[in-house]
Amino acid sequence: MTTEQTELARLRERIDQIDRQLLALICERAKCAQSVAEVKMRGNSGQDVVFYRPEREAQVLRKIMHENPGPLSDEEVARLFREVMSACLALEAPLHIAFLGPEGAFTHAAALKHFGHSGVCLPHYAIDEVFREVEAGSAHYGVVPVETSNEGVISHTLDVFVNSPLLICGEVEVRTHHFLIAPEQVDAADIKVVYSLAQSFSLCRQWLDERWPGVERIAVPSHADAVKRASERQDAAAVAGEHCARLYGMKVLAKNIEDHPDQIARYLIIGKNSAPPSGDDKTSLMVTIRDEPGALYKMLGVFHRQNLSLTRIDSRPALSGARRYHFFVDFIGHKDLPEVGAAIQELSRDALDVRCLGSYPKGVL
Ligand SMILES: C=C(O[C@@H]1C=C(C(=O)O)C=C[C@H]1O)C(=O)O
Structure with missing residues (x-):
């Protein structure tokens, strides 16, 4: 073996050891969360137990970020712990989350960012439908937009609060990065049409004007629709959110094509308790x-x-x-x-x- 090979083998052995320790610790943490669930059930004699504790989750994430020694960024370690907590909470009781769809929309990204991937996220097609699902108890929580980079304040969300008994129990912000994507087999040189939401076209107008001047832009009702239409052709691309691009496994032609980067959208988590x-x-x-x-x-x-x-x-x-x-x-x-x-x-x-x-x-x- 060369010295590099010996060094690599030694490092990989160390990584295997660490993974074994990590696995044991994650499982121990999960067992602890299960015990927490038992205590919560006992405390409430099994009636209307609220397993999800947003304030505790926020404290856990803030502590992790505060104590992070690096080299991973604070956001990256928090994202990892977000998923660990999501899996632990799913052991207590899998959360059902209604969000303003369709799948692949920025609100979907907000739901996953806030609750992690172990919750069950269900798309709904109107803001008041999301409220109704939570009010009726069909979903534990809802995720609705309240402020987006292209539309400003979402007045419909505010209007629905007027007659709803639901409360806000969290907020989440998402960077609304846009990607130019295409099906795997499509060659960039063949693209004649781009599909997207009208609002996304206006956010990326300058970039598209400069780089893709002759390409026709066709507005459709959602990013998911844009991806679907593009997938049916050999000469089409879509402009969609980063999350949508990943969700549908498209080839990324260009990242962050919005004319003003760092645009942020804000979403509210609604539930029966504050x-x-x-x-x-x-x-x-x-x-x-x-x-x-x-x-x-x-x-x-x-x-x-x-x-x-x-x-x-x-x-x-x-x-x-x-x-x-x-x-x-x-x-x-x-x-x-x-x-x-x-x-x-x-x-x-x-x-x-x-x-x-x-x-x-x-x-x-
Ligand atoms: C474990 C608990 O329940 C849930 C899971 C959490 C976790 O995994 O850290 C934190 C808060 C709750 O959403 C708890 O209340 O401490």
Whole structure:
């Protein structure tokens, strides 16, 4: 054996040893999670046990990222542990997650990023359908978009909250990278047509104009549709999200082709329960106020006095009754904090209605 071969054999033996240790530790962790499930069942006499603990999962991931010695990036180690937790939780009770489909959409990527691959993710074709599935108990949790790079705030999601009892128990952000992809057998030089969502074409317009000027662009209803259409031809490509490209095993012709990279979309996790404090949380309120001079100024004054930092504010006209607005306000802090309680109390004095839509851990990954 050459010295390199000896060195390689030695390193591989060490890797095998480590894998054996990792396997034993992962199995031990899984057994611990099973015991946690038993304790939770005993505590609730088996009734309505909530196995999934978003605040605990956020704490586990934050600790891992904080203690990560490298060389793997914080995001990479957290992603690995995300999957370990997902598998452990599936032993307690496999989660059913409804998301705004179709499969391959960015919302699907958000669901997998948040819950890992051991949950059962089911696509639905309208935002209110996702809410209905969770309300009816057919899914434990739902994932809906609230802000995307191409459409801004998703007002439909906000409108559905007005009449839904569901609460926000998490948030997740996804980088909306777009890939130019094609079926394996298609040669880049033969491409005459590109399929995608109209919004994705506008996000990648400059890039497509410069690199593929003569190629026809055909808008279809989803990235999955674009991939399907491209697969049926020998001269077509698709522009789709990174997750969609991987899901359908397409050949990647170019990565991150969006004109403004680092675009981020934000998704909400909805369920029947809010989350206890994780140490780094957000709260979402829906404040309904009369449309009169100074009303918004007064409302914002409350957050200023309580020293609460707002991260978003959106308004929607109330459908039931003129001259009323729902303000959707997100800020840093959990509803159990005294200053948040004081703000809610103070807001309730002037507003027509104040509803807490939930407190939840700030997105970790
Ligand atoms: C193990 C628990 O249950 C679930 C699984 C977790 C894990 O694998 O670390 C964390 C939180 C819960 O979603 C727990 O509550 O600690």
